[in-house]
Amino acid sequence: MRKKTLITVLLVAASCSLSHGAPKKPTIGGRLQVLSAVTGREVSQARIGSQLKLIFSETNLHLLANQNVTINYVLSATPEGSKTPISFSGKITCKATLLPSDGGAAATSNGIAFLKGTQSDELIVSIPEYMPTGNATLTVSVAAPGVGTVALSKTMKITL
Amino acid sequence: MSYRLAKESLGQNWRMALCVVWVLCGTNGSDASECIKKEPIAPIFQPGLVFYNFRVLPSTLKAQDFTAAKAEVQNPPNLLRITDLNLAERAQNLKPFKLRANKAVYDLESGVIQASDGFLANRGALSFEGCELWKETQNLIFDAIGHFEIQLAKSTPLAAPPNRTRSSNLSPFYFEHLTPLGAKLPHPMAPLELVQNFAQDLSSFAKCWRWTGAWGLSMCENSKNAIALISKDGGHVDLHRNHVQLAGPAAIIHRQFILISTGEVQISQEGLADENFMKLSSQGEIQAWMHAPGSDELWIRSNQFDCVSDPQIIQFMGGPIMVGSRGVVMSATEDWQYARVFPGGRIVLSPGNWNTTGSLIQRSQ
Numbered sequence: 001m002r003k004k005t006l007i008t009v010l011l012v013a014a015s016c017s018l019s020h021g022a023p024k025k026p027t028i029g030g031r032l033q034v035l036s037a038v039t040g041r042e043v044s045q046a047r048i049g050s051q052l053k054l055i056f057s058e059t060n061l062h063l064l065a066n067q068n069v070t071i072n073y074v075l076s077a078t079p080e081g082s083k084t085p086i087s088f089s090g091k092i093t094c095k096a097t098l099l100p101s102d103g104g105a106a107a108t109s110n111g112i113a114f115l116k117g118t119q120s121d122e123l124i125v126s127i128p129e130y131m132p133t134g135n136a137t138l139t140v141s142v143a144a145p146g147v148g149t150v151a152l153s154k155t156m157k158i159t160l
Numbered sequence: 161m162s163y164r165l166a167k168e169s170l171g172q173n174w175r176m177a178l179c180v181v182w183v184l185c186g187t188n189g190s191d192a193s194e195c196i197k198k199e200p201i202a203p204i205f206q207p208g209l210v211f212y213n214f215r216v217l218p219s220t221l222k223a224q225d226f227t228a229a230k231a232e233v234q235n236p237p238n239l240l241r242i243t244d245l246n247l248a249e250r251a252q253n254l255k256p257f258k259l260r261a262n263k264a265v266y267d268l269e270s271g272v273i274q275a276s277d278g279f280l281a282n283r284g285a286l287s288f289e290g291c292e293l294w295k296e297t298q299n300l301i302f303d304a305i306g307h308f309e310i311q312l313a314k315s316t317p318l319a320a321p322p323n324r325t326r327s328s329n330l331s332p333f334y335f336e337h338l339t340p341l342g343a344k345l346p347h348p349m350a351p352l353e354l355v356q357n358f359a360q361d362l363s364s365f366a367k368c369w370r371w372t373g374a375w376g377l378s379m380c381e382n383s384k385n386a387i388a389l390i391s392k393d394g395g396h397v398d399l400h401r402n403h404v405q406l407a408g409p410a411a412i413i414h415r416q417f418i419l420i421s422t423g424e425v426q427i428s429q430e431g432l433a434d435e436n437f438m439k440l441s442s443q444g445e446i447q448a449w450m451h452a453p454g455s456d457e458l459w460i461r462s463n464q465f466d467c468v469s470d471p472q473i474i475q476f477m478g479g480p481i482m483v484g485s486r487g488v489v490m491s492a493t494e495d496w497q498y499a500r501v502f503p504g505g506r507i508v509l510s511p512g513n514w515n516t517t518g519s520l521i522q523r524s525q
Binding site: 048079080081082084086129130132133160 | 509
């Protein structure tokens with residue numbers, strides 16, 4: 001009886017040590033900042049026709065090194081009195097080229113050097129003049145094959 | 161100085177050349193009307209007594225300060241029939257409200273003012289002109305009766321109020337003076353003529369608007385943010401909430417458009433007297449014409465209207481709306497759809513379905 005108990009304890013301990021020792025697969029992630037393209041300050045509201053600078057900062061940038069990266073952005077708002085949201089969206093594809101200091105190999109990109117050398121990516125987006133005023137949601141997603149996708153959202157107010 | 165002292169100095173001669181009446185109030189910060197209630201009007205105010213160069217001075221910042229060329233005590237004696245009223249009211253954190261009236265009845269107890277035979281009022285950059293005014297409180301709220309005009313322009317001292325019961329060329333407005341002959345009427349809509357029907361006096365509004373000229377530069381610097389609101393049947397003004405209600409029919413002359421409404425118009429403005437972001441709504445048959453050069457034929461029509469305007473862009477919504485431009489009419493199919501007019505007359509329509517009649521393609525001859 002005592003032997004059986006001892007074996008069980010050992011088995012449990014062994015399984016625990018195995019599970020703790022398994023390497024966790026890293027994923028891309030980060031944070032999104034919305035800035036005025038004019039002032040460079042973070043904003044929570046913007047006028048139609050104005051330009052926004054979107055900064056997506058990765059926490060595991062090395063995962064995107066030499067990858068074909070797709071960045072999607074969507075700004076969506078529902079006009080008061082309507083049930084249908086109005087949105088505009090855009091897509092950027094590029095091959096990430098990272099400096100060795102950022103965890104990448106030598107630059108080999110023949111695409112847009114979008115992720116070059118920094119820990120953040122910047123997009124300049126103009127809010128279309130047809131967008132409704134009021135509360136809007138801005139979503140930016142970054143995806144790379146074999147690495148995964150991360151989507152980040154911010155709410156903001158659109159004014160005339 | 162007290163009423164007793166004033167009375168003694170007067171003796172039995174009730175008619176006097178100069179009279180200054182100090183309304184003695186407590187120092188507890190209460191307003192003038194409360195003070196007057198605490199301080200009996202009698203015995204100096206006897207029916208039939210006439211004061212010349214009459215003046216009531218406040219003892220607190222919130223009180224009314226008014227002067228009159230002539231004040232006749234009525235029966236009951238708290239009512240004064242006043243000629244040439246000049247009144248100033250000061251509320252906390254607000255610019256003073258000034259009122260001039262040719263004739264008025266003033267209630268010393270309640271502070272109610274009924275102005276008639278023309279009045280001018282002013283607070284900051286806002287000027288009001290009309291036939292009759294009814295003001296009950298010191299909360300900068302009043303009702304206008306009959307012909308009523310509001311002007312937003314640079315602040316200016318009040319001129320003598322014109323007698324609005326008669327047609328008069330005397331204008332208190334501080335707008336660029338233009339002669340009606342210089343105004344170019346767009347054909348065939350002629351909105352200026354439509355406004356004239358409301359204003360009944362072309363000179364009173366043609367002065368405030370240079371019809372021709374480039375978008376945004378069409379006004380003189382002083383009247384860049386100018387707006388004129390005209391109603392034949394008066395309106396309600398709440399300066400605390402920056403809210404104006406005009407009885408229909410009403411006309412609005414804005415920097416970017418002229419709007420005519422058969423129904424009531426409500427206007428609220430963030431920073432009503434300064435940088436304007438205006439919200440306007442109306443029920444009734446409404447049509448607005450854009451002022452933009454080269455877009456004389458751009459109009460927007462609806463029977464229910466919500467309009468938002470900032471100094472550059474104006475958005476029309478509701479109804480649903482119809483947009484007409486150069487023979488093409490686009491009709492929104494849902495109420496939420498909107499049209500935005502940008503400087504230069506450029507128009508952007510909202511998403512959603514628009515029914516179009518007319519041809520957008522102009523064939524060469």
